[in-house]
Amino acid sequence: MSIRVQNITKRFGAFVALDDVTLDFPTGELVGLLGPSGCGKTTLLRIIAGLESADGGQVLLDGEDASDAHVRERQVGFVFQHYALFRHMTVFDNVAFGLRVRPRQQRPGEPAIRARVHELLDLVQLSALANRYPTQLSGGQRQRIALARALAVEPRVLLLDEPFGALDAKVRKELRRWLRQLHDALHITSLFVTHDQEEALEVSDQVVVMNRGRVEQVGTPYEVYEQPASPFVYGFLGAVNLFHGRVQDHHLHVGEGSLPLGHNGFQPGAEALGFVRPHELDIETNPAGNAGIAARVERVLAFGPTARVELTGAERESGRFYEVELSRERVAALNLANGQRVRLKPARIRLFAPEPRPAGRTPLPAGSLIGVDGEGI
Amino acid sequence: MNTSAARRVLPGFPLALGYTLVYLSLIVLVPLSAVFLKSATQGWESFWAAISTPRVVASYQLTYGVSLLAAAINAVFGLIFAWVLVRYTFPGKRIVDALVDLPFALPTAVAGIALTAIYAGNGWLGQWLQPLGIKVAFTPLGILVALIFIGLPFVVRTVQPVLEDLSTELEEAAASLGADRWQTFYRVVLPPVLPALLTGFALAFARAVGEYGSVIFIAGNVPMVSEITPLLIITKLEQFDYPGATAIAAVMLVTSFILLFLINGLQAWANRSHGGG
Numbered sequence: 001m002s003i004r005v006q007n008i009t010k011r012f013g014a015f016v017a018l019d020d021v022t023l024d025f026p027t028g029e030l031v032g033l034l035g036p037s038g039c040g041k042t043t044l045l046r047i048i049a050g051l052e053s054a055d056g057g058q059v060l061l062d063g064e065d066a067s068d069a070h071v072r073e074r075q076v077g078f079v080f081q082h083y084a085l086f087r088h089m090t091v092f093d094n095v096a097f098g099l100r101v102r103p104r105q106q107r108p109g110e111p112a113i114r115a116r117v118h119e120l121l122d123l124v125q126l127s128a129l130a131n132r133y134p135t136q137l138s139g140g141q142r143q144r145i146a147l148a149r150a151l152a153v154e155p156r157v158l159l160l161d162e163p164f165g166a167l168d169a170k171v172r173k174e175l176r177r178w179l180r181q182l183h184d185a186l187h188i189t190s191l192f193v194t195h196d197q198e199e200a201l202e203v204s205d206q207v208v209v210m211n212r213g214r215v216e217q218v219g220t221p222y223e224v225y226e227q228p229a230s231p232f233v234y235g236f237l238g239a240v241n242l243f244h245g246r247v248q249d250h251h252l253h254v255g256e257g258s259l260p261l262g263h264n265g266f267q268p269g270a271e272a273l274g275f276v277r278p279h280e281l282d283i284e285t286n287p288a289g290n291a292g293i294a295a296r297v298e299r300v301l302a303f304g305p306t307a308r309v310e311l312t313g314a315e316r317e318s319g320r321f322y323e324v325e326l327s328r329e330r331v332a333a334l335n336l337a338n339g340q341r342v343r344l345k346p347a348r349i350r351l352f353a354p355e356p357r358p359a360g361r362t363p364l365p366a367g368s369l370i371g372v373d374g375e376g377i
Numbered sequence: 378m379n380t381s382a383a384r385r386v387l388p389g390f391p392l393a394l395g396y397t398l399v400y401l402s403l404i405v406l407v408p409l410s411a412v413f414l415k416s417a418t419q420g421w422e423s424f425w426a427a428i429s430t431p432r433v434v435a436s437y438q439l440t441y442g443v444s445l446l447a448a449a450i451n452a453v454f455g456l457i458f459a460w461v462l463v464r465y466t467f468p469g470k471r472i473v474d475a476l477v478d479l480p481f482a483l484p485t486a487v488a489g490i491a492l493t494a495i496y497a498g499n500g501w502l503g504q505w506l507q508p509l510g511i512k513v514a515f516t517p518l519g520i521l522v523a524l525i526f527i528g529l530p531f532v533v534r535t536v537q538p539v540l541e542d543l544s545t546e547l548e549e550a551a552a553s554l555g556a557d558r559w560q561t562f563y564r565v566v567l568p569p570v571l572p573a574l575l576t577g578f579a580l581a582f583a584r585a586v587g588e589y590g591s592v593i594f595i596a597g598n599v600p601m602v603s604e605i606t607p608l609l610i611i612t613k614l615e616q617f618d619y620p621g622a623t624a625i626a627a628v629m630l631v632t633s634f635i636l637l638f639l640i641n642g643l644q645a646w647a648n649r650s651h652g653g654g
Contacts, residue, residue, distance in 0.1 A: 078553040084546040098554035
């Protein structure tokens with residue numbers, strides 16, 4: 001079933017959680033709603049589910065206005081971050097709940113319920129645990145049960161609110177892959193909320209990047225990662241190095257250094273922000289000259305498939321921090337020493353105009369320069 | 378014993394248990410056994426005579442009947458009360474929350490006199506109820522009102538923390554699975570709350586059975602109609618009929634113990650089948 005939200009607005013007191021959001025979720029796709037905490041993604045999900053009502057705008061399910069429909073009538077499966085399993089019921093009874101509360105005429109007989117529940121428990125590979133109570137299960141198992149419970153009522157849409165948020169890293173990765181496989185098998189329109197960009201990029205067909213109650217970009221994982229539409233998206237999806245300077249003579253002048261630019265639409269003399277991913281930077285060991293940016297090696301992390309080099313500004317200026325990702329062979333050839341002065345040269349640079357927003361707002365979430373533990377995206 | 382004590386991680390078990398038993402004996406068991414000993418000083422026939430006169434039997438029925446009814450009413454409305462306090466925010470919530478405890482703190486005689494004044498035929502509420510043919514003061518209905526008054530905080534205060542622990546997500550999950558409000562209540566909310574609700578019920582009931590101060594003012598104390606057992610005991614004491622008083626007290630003790638034991642059993646069952654796992 002397709003979902004359309006149209007001009008959705010939601011306020012909590014003075015805080016604007018959603019600011020005129022319009023989105024289309026096509027049938028059968030798995031869409032990731034990605035953004036930092038407080039960006040409104042969970043609120044949007046809850047409005048689609050009917051657990052929260054919007055101050056303005058409409059929710060269209062299959063083209064029909066469902067804005068006034070109760071969550072009961074919307075036939076949406078909702079999976080909560082903290083599972084929300086019924087503790088006093090066994091796994092079996094939890095999964096059977098949605099079938100047993102149906103009105104008598106629509107309620108399947110007990111044998112049919114039994115068969116359906118076992119079918120679902122097989123699907124989530126937990127049929128052996130049917131008689132356990134939720135407290136006897138691990139977090140990953142609980143979330144799979146919660147998913148089976150949501151699927152039991154044959155929902156038209158599946159909504160998952162940070163489904164893996166409460167799990168540890170290893171289980172998260174497993175469940176992520178498993179959710180993707182499950183979706184490929186069931187093809188039910190699914191939306192899931194996450195603040196983990198890796199999770200969103202790995203699992204989704206489409207990613208919706210949100211920030212401060214607005215949609216920043218909608219696209220495939222490839223599009224949002226390779227062609228970020230805004231500085232925010234660039235910074236949120238993976239590590240990035242930021243160069244603030246002025247455009248002149250096909251170069252971005254940053255302090256005394258300069259970075260060559262290709263064709264760009266910037267007026268000469270205009271201020272610009274240059275974004276470069278760690279793997280798009282190279283290190284030049286000759287510190288002389290003014291091509292590239294002067295920097296000083298702080299740490300070399302030569303483990304994993306690629307090596308990472310952390311650098312500061314040449315004079316250890318505060319607030320300057322760079323990260324470069326190189327092949328291990330390249331790092332070995334450079335033979336870098338801690339404290340060594342080098343120059344950074346980007347292979348590719350993406351320019352954005354500085355945002356005319358108040359100074360209090362940082363365009364990038366904290367830690368975005370540090371990246372994602374070298375797991376690679 | 379020694380070897381198992383040596384392996385115990387938590388220290389001080391013998392001391393703690395010994396202390397608990399001595400304390401229980403001094404504070405609870407010794408006075409209670411004095412009741413039985415005193416009542417045993419008379420012969421079986423006079424004991425039986427003391428506890429089985431129609432007036433005494435009528436008082437048992439009244440005391441236990443009205444106490445159970447009051448506790449049951451408190452269980453229902455106390456749950457709603459606690460629900461409102463936990464789930465909603467409204468102006469004056471803190472004041473309402475504090476008022477719940479008032480029946481705990483108020484001298485019961487004050488409560489009794491206040492209720493009598495309000496529900497008497499010329500009282501604030503009584504003057505409106507009287508024309509409708511409803512007499513509250515000086516009837517068993519008055520006793521019920523007094524027992525509901527003193528029992529309410531027991532239910533509210535035992536249920537409240539459990540409701541606070543109950544995530545609203547559970548109700549949202551139930552609703553998203555198609556459950557209506559009533560199904561959500563009795564399938565999702567009530568089972569985890571039930572053990573606490575039973576505890577509150579038992580406490581309110583126990584308190585109501587033993588209540589004296591607030592009841593005697595509003596009850597009218599008509600023999601066979603609105604005379605509670607504790608009043609009968611006091612009456613006998615005032616007539617220096619100590620064996621008779623202790624005999625009735627012994628019956629009350631045993632009955633109350635059996636009832637509380639049953640409620641405890643019910644609660645254990647509720648814990649196992651609903652809150653367990």
